[in-house]
Amino acid sequence: MMDKLIENFSTVFERILIDEIAEVGTLMTIKEGEKIIEIGQYIKGMPLLLSGAIKILREDEDGDELLLYYLERGDTCSMTMACCLGATQSEIRAIAETDVELIMIPIRKMEEWTAKYKTWRNFIFDSYHNRLNELLATVDSIAFKNMDERLIAFLKEKSRIANTNYIVNTHQEIAYDLHSSRVVISRLLKKLEHLGKIKLHRNQIELLDL
Structure with a gap:
Protein backbone atom coordinates (compact mmCIF):
# COMPACT_ATOMS: atom_id res chain seq x y z
CA MET A 1 0.00 0.00 0.00
CA MET A 2 2.82 2.41 0.84
CA ASP A 3 4.36 2.13 -2.62
CA LYS A 4 1.04 3.01 -4.28
CA LEU A 5 0.47 5.91 -1.90
CA ILE A 6 3.89 7.33 -2.72
CA GLU A 7 3.30 6.79 -6.46
CA ASN A 8 -0.05 8.60 -6.41
CA PHE A 9 0.38 11.26 -3.72
CA SER A 10 4.09 12.02 -3.23
CA THR A 11 3.68 15.34 -5.09
CA VAL A 12 0.48 16.15 -3.18
CA PHE A 13 1.19 15.26 0.48
CA GLU A 14 4.31 15.39 2.63
CA ARG A 15 5.82 12.05 3.66
CA ILE A 16 4.62 12.28 7.26
CA LEU A 17 1.01 12.56 6.08
CA ILE A 18 1.46 9.68 3.64
CA ASP A 19 2.77 7.61 6.57
CA GLU A 20 -0.34 8.48 8.58
CA ILE A 21 -2.63 7.57 5.69
CA ALA A 22 -0.91 4.18 5.40
CA GLU A 23 -1.25 3.65 9.16
CA VAL A 24 -4.96 4.44 9.58
CA GLY A 25 -6.37 3.85 6.08
CA THR A 26 -8.09 0.65 4.98
CA LEU A 27 -7.04 -0.74 1.62
CA MET A 28 -9.99 -1.98 -0.45
CA THR A 29 -10.25 -3.73 -3.83
CA ILE A 30 -13.56 -3.43 -5.69
CA LYS A 31 -14.47 -5.33 -8.84
CA GLU A 32 -15.88 -3.62 -11.92
CA GLY A 33 -19.64 -3.09 -11.59
CA GLU A 34 -19.76 -3.40 -7.79
CA LYS A 35 -21.48 -0.72 -5.70
CA ILE A 36 -19.20 1.19 -3.37
CA ILE A 37 -21.68 3.70 -1.94
CA GLU A 38 -25.47 3.50 -2.04
CA ILE A 39 -28.04 6.30 -1.81
CA GLY A 40 -29.32 6.62 1.75
CA GLN A 41 -26.24 4.99 3.24
CA TYR A 42 -24.34 6.59 6.12
CA ILE A 43 -20.71 6.97 5.11
CA LYS A 44 -17.99 6.33 7.66
CA GLY A 45 -14.94 7.13 5.58
CA MET A 46 -13.59 9.02 2.59
CA PRO A 47 -12.07 7.15 -0.39
CA LEU A 48 -8.71 7.96 -1.95
CA LEU A 49 -8.38 6.26 -5.35
CA LEU A 50 -5.14 4.43 -6.04
CA SER A 51 -6.19 2.92 -9.36
CA GLY A 52 -9.24 2.49 -11.58
CA ALA A 53 -12.31 4.66 -12.02
CA ILE A 54 -15.63 5.15 -10.21
CA LYS A 55 -18.80 6.62 -11.66
CA ILE A 56 -20.98 8.83 -9.47
CA LEU A 57 -24.73 8.74 -10.09
CA ARG A 58 -27.85 10.52 -8.89
CA GLU A 59 -31.31 8.98 -8.84
CA ASP A 60 -34.67 10.72 -9.31
CA GLU A 61 -37.92 9.88 -7.53
CA ASP A 62 -38.81 7.39 -10.28
CA GLY A 63 -35.58 5.48 -9.77
CA ASP A 64 -33.94 6.71 -12.99
CA GLU A 65 -30.21 7.41 -12.80
CA LEU A 66 -28.05 10.23 -14.13
CA LEU A 67 -24.27 10.07 -14.45
CA LEU A 68 -22.72 13.07 -12.68
CA TYR A 69 -18.98 12.51 -13.10
CA TYR A 70 -16.14 10.00 -12.84
CA LEU A 71 -13.48 9.70 -10.15
CA GLU A 72 -10.04 8.55 -11.26
CA ARG A 73 -6.64 7.75 -9.75
CA GLY A 74 -5.64 10.36 -7.20
CA ASP A 75 -9.20 11.66 -6.77
CA THR A 76 -11.67 11.70 -3.92
CA CYS A 77 -15.39 12.50 -3.81
CA SER A 78 -16.50 15.86 -2.37
CA MET A 79 -20.05 14.58 -1.82
CA THR A 80 -18.62 11.76 0.28
CA MET A 81 -16.64 14.27 2.34
CA ALA A 82 -19.72 16.38 2.96
CA CYS A 83 -21.73 13.36 4.12
CA CYS A 84 -18.91 12.20 6.38
CA LEU A 85 -18.39 15.54 8.10
CA GLY A 86 -22.13 16.27 8.35
CA ALA A 87 -23.06 12.71 9.43
CA THR A 88 -25.77 12.73 6.77
CA GLN A 89 -27.00 10.04 4.39
CA SER A 90 -25.43 9.74 0.96
CA GLU A 91 -27.31 11.39 -1.91
CA ILE A 92 -25.22 9.67 -4.58
CA ARG A 93 -24.49 6.13 -5.77
CA ALA A 94 -20.88 5.15 -6.52
CA ILE A 95 -20.17 2.17 -8.79
CA ALA A 96 -16.80 0.84 -9.90
CA GLU A 97 -16.43 1.66 -13.61
CA THR A 98 -13.33 -0.53 -13.73
CA ASP A 99 -11.56 -2.65 -11.12
CA VAL A 100 -10.66 -0.22 -8.35
CA GLU A 101 -8.15 0.01 -5.54
CA LEU A 102 -8.75 2.65 -2.89
CA ILE A 103 -7.90 3.60 0.65
CA MET A 104 -10.74 4.48 3.00
CA ILE A 105 -9.88 7.27 5.44
CA PRO A 106 -11.71 7.41 8.82
CA ILE A 107 -13.83 10.51 9.52
CA ARG A 108 -11.88 11.44 12.65
CA LYS A 109 -8.66 11.72 10.63
CA MET A 110 -10.26 13.83 7.92
CA GLU A 111 -11.09 16.50 10.48
CA GLU A 112 -7.76 16.20 12.30
CA TRP A 113 -5.68 16.49 9.10
CA THR A 114 -7.65 19.53 7.92
CA ALA A 115 -6.31 21.42 10.91
CA LYS A 116 -2.87 19.77 10.93
CA TYR A 117 -1.74 19.69 7.29
CA LYS A 118 -1.95 22.51 4.74
CA THR A 119 -1.46 19.99 1.90
CA TRP A 120 -4.53 18.05 3.06
CA ARG A 121 -6.62 21.25 3.23
CA ASN A 122 -5.49 22.19 -0.28
CA PHE A 123 -6.32 18.71 -1.55
CA ILE A 124 -9.83 18.90 -0.06
CA PHE A 125 -10.48 22.39 -1.48
CA ASP A 126 -9.14 21.39 -4.90
CA SER A 127 -11.36 18.30 -4.86
CA TYR A 128 -14.44 20.40 -4.09
CA HIS A 129 -13.51 22.78 -6.90
CA ASN A 130 -12.94 19.99 -9.43
CA ARG A 131 -16.15 18.14 -8.58
CA LEU A 132 -18.14 21.41 -8.74
CA ASN A 133 -16.77 22.12 -12.21
CA GLU A 134 -17.71 18.60 -13.32
CA LEU A 135 -21.22 19.03 -11.95
CA LEU A 136 -21.57 22.34 -13.79
CA ALA A 137 -20.39 20.65 -16.98
CA THR A 138 -23.08 17.99 -16.50
CA VAL A 139 -25.75 20.63 -15.94
CA ASP A 140 -24.57 22.56 -19.03
CA SER A 141 -24.64 19.37 -21.07
CA ILE A 142 -28.23 18.62 -20.07
CA ALA A 143 -29.38 22.21 -20.53
CA PHE A 144 -27.58 23.21 -23.71
CA LYS A 145 -26.57 20.09 -25.66
Whole structure:
Protein backbone atom coordinates (compact mmCIF):
# COMPACT_ATOMS: atom_id res chain seq x y z
CA MET A 1 0.00 0.00 0.00
CA MET A 2 2.82 2.41 0.84
CA ASP A 3 4.36 2.13 -2.62
CA LYS A 4 1.04 3.01 -4.28
CA LEU A 5 0.47 5.91 -1.90
CA ILE A 6 3.89 7.33 -2.72
CA GLU A 7 3.30 6.79 -6.46
CA ASN A 8 -0.05 8.60 -6.41
CA PHE A 9 0.38 11.26 -3.72
CA SER A 10 4.09 12.02 -3.23
CA THR A 11 3.68 15.34 -5.09
CA VAL A 12 0.48 16.15 -3.18
CA PHE A 13 1.19 15.26 0.48
CA GLU A 14 4.31 15.39 2.63
CA ARG A 15 5.82 12.05 3.66
CA ILE A 16 4.62 12.28 7.26
CA LEU A 17 1.01 12.56 6.08
CA ILE A 18 1.46 9.68 3.64
CA ASP A 19 2.77 7.61 6.57
CA GLU A 20 -0.34 8.48 8.58
CA ILE A 21 -2.63 7.57 5.69
CA ALA A 22 -0.91 4.18 5.40
CA GLU A 23 -1.25 3.65 9.16
CA VAL A 24 -4.96 4.44 9.58
CA GLY A 25 -6.37 3.85 6.08
CA THR A 26 -8.09 0.65 4.98
CA LEU A 27 -7.04 -0.74 1.62
CA MET A 28 -9.99 -1.98 -0.45
CA THR A 29 -10.25 -3.73 -3.83
CA ILE A 30 -13.56 -3.43 -5.69
CA LYS A 31 -14.47 -5.33 -8.84
CA GLU A 32 -15.88 -3.62 -11.92
CA GLY A 33 -19.64 -3.09 -11.59
CA GLU A 34 -19.76 -3.40 -7.79
CA LYS A 35 -21.48 -0.72 -5.70
CA ILE A 36 -19.20 1.19 -3.37
CA ILE A 37 -21.68 3.70 -1.94
CA GLU A 38 -25.47 3.50 -2.04
CA ILE A 39 -28.04 6.30 -1.81
CA GLY A 40 -29.32 6.62 1.75
CA GLN A 41 -26.24 4.99 3.24
CA TYR A 42 -24.34 6.59 6.12
CA ILE A 43 -20.71 6.97 5.11
CA LYS A 44 -17.99 6.33 7.66
CA GLY A 45 -14.94 7.13 5.58
CA MET A 46 -13.59 9.02 2.59
CA PRO A 47 -12.07 7.15 -0.39
CA LEU A 48 -8.71 7.96 -1.95
CA LEU A 49 -8.38 6.26 -5.35
CA LEU A 50 -5.14 4.43 -6.04
CA SER A 51 -6.19 2.92 -9.36
CA GLY A 52 -9.24 2.49 -11.58
CA ALA A 53 -12.31 4.66 -12.02
CA ILE A 54 -15.63 5.15 -10.21
CA LYS A 55 -18.80 6.62 -11.66
CA ILE A 56 -20.98 8.83 -9.47
CA LEU A 57 -24.73 8.74 -10.09
CA ARG A 58 -27.85 10.52 -8.89
CA GLU A 59 -31.31 8.98 -8.84
CA ASP A 60 -34.67 10.72 -9.31
CA GLU A 61 -37.92 9.88 -7.53
CA ASP A 62 -38.81 7.39 -10.28
CA GLY A 63 -35.58 5.48 -9.77
CA ASP A 64 -33.94 6.71 -12.99
CA GLU A 65 -30.21 7.41 -12.80
CA LEU A 66 -28.05 10.23 -14.13
CA LEU A 67 -24.27 10.07 -14.45
CA LEU A 68 -22.72 13.07 -12.68
CA TYR A 69 -18.98 12.51 -13.10
CA TYR A 70 -16.14 10.00 -12.84
CA LEU A 71 -13.48 9.70 -10.15
CA GLU A 72 -10.04 8.55 -11.26
CA ARG A 73 -6.64 7.75 -9.75
CA GLY A 74 -5.64 10.36 -7.20
CA ASP A 75 -9.20 11.66 -6.77
CA THR A 76 -11.67 11.70 -3.92
CA CYS A 77 -15.39 12.50 -3.81
CA SER A 78 -16.50 15.86 -2.37
CA MET A 79 -20.05 14.58 -1.82
CA THR A 80 -18.62 11.76 0.28
CA MET A 81 -16.64 14.27 2.34
CA ALA A 82 -19.72 16.38 2.96
CA CYS A 83 -21.73 13.36 4.12
CA CYS A 84 -18.91 12.20 6.38
CA LEU A 85 -18.39 15.54 8.10
CA GLY A 86 -22.13 16.27 8.35
CA ALA A 87 -23.06 12.71 9.43
CA THR A 88 -25.77 12.73 6.77
CA GLN A 89 -27.00 10.04 4.39
CA SER A 90 -25.43 9.74 0.96
CA GLU A 91 -27.31 11.39 -1.91
CA ILE A 92 -25.22 9.67 -4.58
CA ARG A 93 -24.49 6.13 -5.77
CA ALA A 94 -20.88 5.15 -6.52
CA ILE A 95 -20.17 2.17 -8.79
CA ALA A 96 -16.80 0.84 -9.90
CA GLU A 97 -16.43 1.66 -13.61
CA THR A 98 -13.33 -0.53 -13.73
CA ASP A 99 -11.56 -2.65 -11.12
CA VAL A 100 -10.66 -0.22 -8.35
CA GLU A 101 -8.15 0.01 -5.54
CA LEU A 102 -8.75 2.65 -2.89
CA ILE A 103 -7.90 3.60 0.65
CA MET A 104 -10.74 4.48 3.00
CA ILE A 105 -9.88 7.27 5.44
CA PRO A 106 -11.71 7.41 8.82
CA ILE A 107 -13.83 10.51 9.52
CA ARG A 108 -11.88 11.44 12.65
CA LYS A 109 -8.66 11.72 10.63
CA MET A 110 -10.26 13.83 7.92
CA GLU A 111 -11.09 16.50 10.48
CA GLU A 112 -7.76 16.20 12.30
CA TRP A 113 -5.68 16.49 9.10
CA THR A 114 -7.65 19.53 7.92
CA ALA A 115 -6.31 21.42 10.91
CA LYS A 116 -2.87 19.77 10.93
CA TYR A 117 -1.74 19.69 7.29
CA LYS A 118 -1.95 22.51 4.74
CA THR A 119 -1.46 19.99 1.90
CA TRP A 120 -4.53 18.05 3.06
CA ARG A 121 -6.62 21.25 3.23
CA ASN A 122 -5.49 22.19 -0.28
CA PHE A 123 -6.32 18.71 -1.55
CA ILE A 124 -9.83 18.90 -0.06
CA PHE A 125 -10.48 22.39 -1.48
CA ASP A 126 -9.14 21.39 -4.90
CA SER A 127 -11.36 18.30 -4.86
CA TYR A 128 -14.44 20.40 -4.09
CA HIS A 129 -13.51 22.78 -6.90
CA ASN A 130 -12.94 19.99 -9.43
CA ARG A 131 -16.15 18.14 -8.58
CA LEU A 132 -18.14 21.41 -8.74
CA ASN A 133 -16.77 22.12 -12.21
CA GLU A 134 -17.71 18.60 -13.32
CA LEU A 135 -21.22 19.03 -11.95
CA LEU A 136 -21.57 22.34 -13.79
CA ALA A 137 -20.39 20.65 -16.98
CA THR A 138 -23.08 17.99 -16.50
CA VAL A 139 -25.75 20.63 -15.94
CA ASP A 140 -24.57 22.56 -19.03
CA SER A 141 -24.64 19.37 -21.07
CA ILE A 142 -28.23 18.62 -20.07
CA ALA A 143 -29.38 22.21 -20.53
CA PHE A 144 -27.58 23.21 -23.71
CA LYS A 145 -26.57 20.09 -25.66
CA ASN A 146 -28.64 17.75 -27.80
CA MET A 147 -28.76 14.11 -26.80
CA ASP A 148 -26.54 13.12 -29.75
CA GLU A 149 -23.84 15.53 -28.51
CA ARG A 150 -24.18 14.16 -24.98
CA LEU A 151 -23.93 10.59 -26.28
CA ILE A 152 -20.75 11.33 -28.23
CA ALA A 153 -19.18 13.03 -25.18
CA PHE A 154 -20.22 10.05 -23.04
CA LEU A 155 -18.63 7.52 -25.42
CA LYS A 156 -15.41 9.54 -25.65
CA GLU A 157 -15.13 9.77 -21.86
CA LYS A 158 -15.80 6.05 -21.41
CA SER A 159 -13.14 5.31 -24.02
CA ARG A 160 -10.62 7.61 -22.33
CA ILE A 161 -11.17 6.14 -18.88
CA ALA A 162 -11.00 2.51 -20.05
CA ASN A 163 -8.15 3.32 -22.49
CA THR A 164 -9.84 1.36 -25.27
CA ASN A 165 -11.94 2.01 -28.36
CA TYR A 166 -14.40 -0.69 -27.31
CA ILE A 167 -17.26 0.30 -24.98
CA VAL A 168 -18.77 -2.74 -23.27
CA ASN A 169 -22.29 -1.52 -22.43
CA THR A 170 -25.80 -2.33 -23.52
CA HIS A 171 -27.95 0.41 -25.02
CA GLN A 172 -30.09 0.25 -21.87
CA GLU A 173 -27.10 0.81 -19.59
CA ILE A 174 -26.07 3.86 -21.61
CA ALA A 175 -29.65 5.15 -21.45
CA TYR A 176 -29.60 4.82 -17.65
CA ASP A 177 -26.37 6.81 -17.36
CA LEU A 178 -27.65 9.57 -19.66
CA HIS A 179 -31.14 9.61 -18.12
CA SER A 180 -32.69 8.79 -21.47
CA SER A 181 -34.57 5.87 -23.02
CA ARG A 182 -33.16 2.79 -24.72
CA VAL A 183 -35.13 3.59 -27.89
CA VAL A 184 -33.57 7.06 -28.18
CA ILE A 185 -30.04 5.78 -27.49
CA SER A 186 -30.39 2.91 -29.96
CA ARG A 187 -31.60 5.29 -32.66
CA LEU A 188 -28.71 7.68 -32.10
CA LEU A 189 -26.16 4.86 -32.05
CA LYS A 190 -27.53 3.57 -35.34
CA LYS A 191 -27.19 7.08 -36.75
CA LEU A 192 -23.56 7.28 -35.61
CA GLU A 193 -22.89 3.88 -37.16
CA HIS A 194 -24.42 5.01 -40.45
CA LEU A 195 -22.11 8.05 -40.39
CA GLY A 196 -19.10 5.78 -39.89
CA LYS A 197 -18.38 7.11 -36.41
CA ILE A 198 -18.87 3.81 -34.57
CA LYS A 199 -19.42 0.10 -35.22
CA LEU A 200 -22.10 -1.71 -33.24
CA HIS A 201 -21.45 -5.23 -31.95
CA ARG A 202 -23.41 -7.37 -29.48
CA ASN A 203 -23.31 -5.47 -26.15
CA GLN A 204 -20.23 -3.64 -27.43
CA ILE A 205 -19.56 -0.41 -29.31
CA GLU A 206 -16.39 0.15 -31.31
CA LEU A 207 -15.34 3.78 -31.65
CA LEU A 208 -14.01 4.57 -35.13
CA ASP A 209 -14.02 8.31 -35.81
CA LEU A 210 -15.61 10.29 -32.97
